[in-house]
C-alpha cells in the first residue's frame with residue numbers, strides 16, 4: 001500500500017508540472033494573439049481556466065497523498081481512522097475546488113473563491129507553525145521534512161498570488177469585452193501574464209526544492 005502511495009505521489013508530480021506547462025503556454029498564446037478576434041481569444045481563455053483545474057487538483061492530491069505517506073512511514077502519528085479522516089478531508093477539499101470552478105460565473109462564486117483563499121491562508125499558517133515545531137506531532141520531524149513543509153506553504157502562497165494576478169487579468173479582460181481590445185489593454189494583459197509567470201517560476205523552484213529534499217533527505 002505504501003509503495004502504491006509513493007508511486008501515486010510521484011505520478012502526481014508529473015501530472016502537476018505537465019498541466020502547468022500547458023496552462024502557461026496557452027495563457028501566453030491568448031495574451032499575445034492580438035490579431036485574433038476577441039471572441040476566439042475569450043473562448044481559449046475559458047479553456048485555460050478549465051485546464052487550470054488540473055493544477056488545483058494536483059495540489060490537493062499531493063497534500064493528501066503526502067500526509068497519508070507520512071503517517072504510514074511513521075513521520076506523523078495516525079492509525080487507520082486518522083488516515084480515513086485525511087482521505088475524507090482531502091475529498092472535501094477537492095469538492096470545494098470543483099465547486100469554486102463551476103460557480104465562478106455566479107455571484108456566489110466570488111464568495112466561494114474568497115472562502116477558498118482564506119482556507120489556503122489558514123493552511124499556510126498551520127504548515128509553517130507545524131514545520132517550526134509548535135505542535136507536538138511536528139516537533140520530532142527530521143529537518144528535511146520541516147523544510148519540505150515550509151516549501152509547500154510557499155507553493156500554496158504562490159498559487160494564491162497567481163490567483164490575485166488573474167483577478168486583475170479578468171478585470172482588464174472584461175474591459176476588453178465591453179469596449180473592444182486596444183493596444184493599451186493588450187499591453188496590460190501581457191504585463192500581467194509576465195507577472196503571473198514570474199510567480200510561477202518561483203513556484204516551480206519550490207517544487208524542485210521539495211523534490212530534491214524528498215530524494216536526498218539531507219538532514
Ligand code: HEM
Pocket residue numbers: 006009010013062063065066067069070071073075152155207210211214215216
Ligand atoms: C509539490 C509537492 C510535493 C512534491 C513535489 C513532492 C515530491 C516527492 C518525491 C519526489 C518523493 C519521492 C522520494 C523518493 O522516493 O526518494 C516524495 C516522497 C514523500 N513525500 Fe512528497 N512531495 C510533495 C508534497 C508532499 C507533502 C505535502 C507531504 C506531507 C504532508 C509529503 C510527504 C512525503 C513523504 C512522507 C514521502 C516519503 C519519504 C520517504 O521515502 O521517507 N510530500 N515526495
